[in-house]
Every structure is written in structure tokens, then in C-alpha cells.
Amino acid sequence: MAGKRLGKWVAAVPMAALALATIYPMVFTVNVAMKTRREYILDRFSPVTSLQADNISGAWNTVGMARYFANSVVVVGLSVFFLLLFGSMAGFALSQLRFRGSKALFLGCLAALFIPFQVIMVPLARVMADTGLIDTYPGLILAYVAQFLPFTIFLMTSHYRTIPAEIVHAARIDGNTTYGVYRRIMIPLGVPALLSVGILDTLFCWNDVLISLVMMPSAEHRTLMVGVTSLRGQYSDDIPTFASGVLIAAIPVLLIYLFLQRQIAAGVTAGSTKG
Incomplete structure (x- = not known):
């Protein structure tokens, strides 16, 4: 039983790390897209406090x-x-x-x-x-x-x-x-x-x-x-x-x-x- 659990963890940990490595760039891109230019310059990694679609609409139209x-x-x-x-x-x-x-x-x-x-x-x-x-x-x-x-x-x-x-x-x-x-x-x-x-x-x-x-x-x-x-x-x-x-x-x-x-x-x- 312990061997099976260890085998599951051996497979699960690398897969979880791969999933995080795949998801993080998309999360980071969404986070940056929702920031103003000033907020990005001050702290690029901090999470946004409010969702703003101004950058997306500007990129789409302008x-x-x-x-x-x-x-x-x-x-x-x-x-x-x-x-x-x-x-x-x-x-x-x-x-x-x-x-x-x-x-x-x-x-x-x-x-x-x-x-x-x-x-x-x-x-x-x-x-x-x-x-x-x-x-x-x-x-x-x-x-x-x-x-x-x-x-x-x-x-x-x-x-x-x-x-x-x-x-x-x-x-x-x-x-x-x-x-x-x-x-x-x-x-x-x-x-x-x-x-x-x-x-x-x-x-x-x-x-x-x-x-x-x-x-x-x-x-x-x-x-x-x-x-x-x-x-x-x-x-x-x-x-x-x-x-x-x-x-x-x-x-x-x-x-x-x-x-x-x-x-x-x-x-x-x-x-x-x-x-």
C-alpha cells in the first residue's frame, strides 16, 4: 500500500509542476493586461486590485x-x-x-x-x-x-x-x-x-x-x-x-x-x- 502511494506521489508531483509551469504564463499575462502602465512599472508581479478591460479594448480598437x-x-x-x-x-x-x-x-x-x-x-x-x-x-x-x-x-x-x-x-x-x-x-x-x-x-x-x-x-x-x-x-x-x-x-x-x-x-x- 505504501509503495502504491509513493508511486502516485512520484507521478503526481512532476505533473503538478508541469501544470503550474504551463498555467502560470497565462495567469501572468492576464494579470499584466489588467494593469495600468503605472501599476506595471511600480510592481509587475503584484496581483491586480480591480479588473480593467481598457488595455484589451484599446488593443482591439486602437x-x-x-x-x-x-x-x-x-x-x-x-x-x-x-x-x-x-x-x-x-x-x-x-x-x-x-x-x-x-x-x-x-x-x-x-x-x-x-x-x-x-x-x-x-x-x-x-x-x-x-x-x-x-x-x-x-x-x-x-x-x-x-x-x-x-x-x-x-x-x-x-x-x-x-x-x-x-x-x-x-x-x-x-x-x-x-x-x-x-x-x-x-x-x-x-x-x-x-x-x-x-x-x-x-x-x-x-x-x-x-x-x-x-x-x-x-x-x-x-x-x-x-x-x-x-x-x-x-x-x-x-x-x-x-x-x-x-x-x-x-x-x-x-x-x-x-x-x-x-x-x-x-x-x-x-x-x-x-x-
Whole structure:
């Protein structure tokens, strides 16, 4: 009995320390965002005596976080839509359809997962500039789709491989075309995987700074995360305003993690046991 209790404490203490280390930065950011500039200069670590939303409203309206937020919603929403559309189509083809070169194509998608964006950053920027897509929403959306599509294809292929081939054969016997099988069979059966992959792709695109910084150089088209990083230089002497911008950017991600934990875990582990 004593050994079991000791084992529980050995596991509980590091996990509690990790939880505190994870929660404290968010608590500290909220605390700083609620302070006035004078209160922060006098004592940055003291708890606030009263909750004030002036810094948050100022960052939202005056600094331009509202525009950055809208840019991110548009870009991320369309990027995830195309990622799920193309990823589910490719996953269906690579897992259920037999054609020459399918295995090589899947291996190519796997290989693309290991190519960091820094390797293709300069050629991509030159191609986008030559085609007039720099500092445009379609250009950033295209860059996101190209960067995260291999990951989406890999997870959707892994999921669709768990679906018995007999279901596809039965649908073809009933008169469905390849597109009909995809629309009537694969999309409904792939909803759990689409939800998980969609959440992960949303987090990837939302948290991105480098791709957006390369593709969107103008302040008007900045996404939220790039806007937050720019605040650090513009408001280096006004940390409460900067903390308010960080808080605005973190709230959507925090809500996703809080309410969609199971789907995120399912997406991370997809294909780890089968496929």
C-alpha cells in the first residue's frame, strides 16, 4: 500500500509542476493586461486590485488587433477548408483506389513532411512575387495549403485505410461512380478524422508567424500572430498593451484546447496503430 502511494506521489508531483509551469504564463499575462502602465512599472508581479478591460479594448480598437483578427479568420478558415477538401480526396484515392504510382505518391507526401518551410522560403517568395500573389489573401492561403497538405493527406489516408474495401466495392456495385463513393461513403465515414485534422490544421495556421510574415509584408494584411509580434517593437514601453494583444491571440487557441481535447488527441494519434 505504501509503495502504491509513493508511486502516485512520484507521478503526481512532476505533473503538478508541469501544470503550474504551463498555467502560470497565462495567469501572468492576464494579470499584466489588467494593469495600468503605472501599476506595471511600480510592481509587475503584484496581483491586480480591480479588473480593467481598457488595455484589451484599446488593443482591439486602437492598435488594430480587430483587423488582424479578421484577417486570420478569413485566411485560416479558407485554408482549412481547402486542406480538408484536397486532403480527404487524396486520402481516399491513396487508400482505396489502386493505380500505378500510388505508393510512390504516398511516400512522396511522407517525405514532404520532413521539409521545413525555411528550405523553400526563398524560392516560394520569388515564385509568389513573380505571379503577383505576395501580400494577397490567395497567396497566403495557397502557401498554407502547400505547407500543411502533406500532413493532412497522411492522416486522412491513415484513417481511410481502416475502412473495409468491401464497403467501397458494394457502393460501386450499387452504381456509384468514384466521386459518388467519395461523397456518399467516404465523407460521412471520415467525419471524425476530418474534425480532428481540421482542428490541428486550424491551430497550425492560426499560430503561424513565419509563412505569414513572408507572404504578407504590409501592415494592412497582417494576420493576428504577426500583429502580436509587431506590438513588441511598437509598444516596448507599454507592456500591458502588448500583453493584451497576446491575450487576444491566445484566447481562441485556449478555447479550442479546452473544448476539443479529445479530437486533438485523436488527430495526433491517427494512424499510429493501423495503416
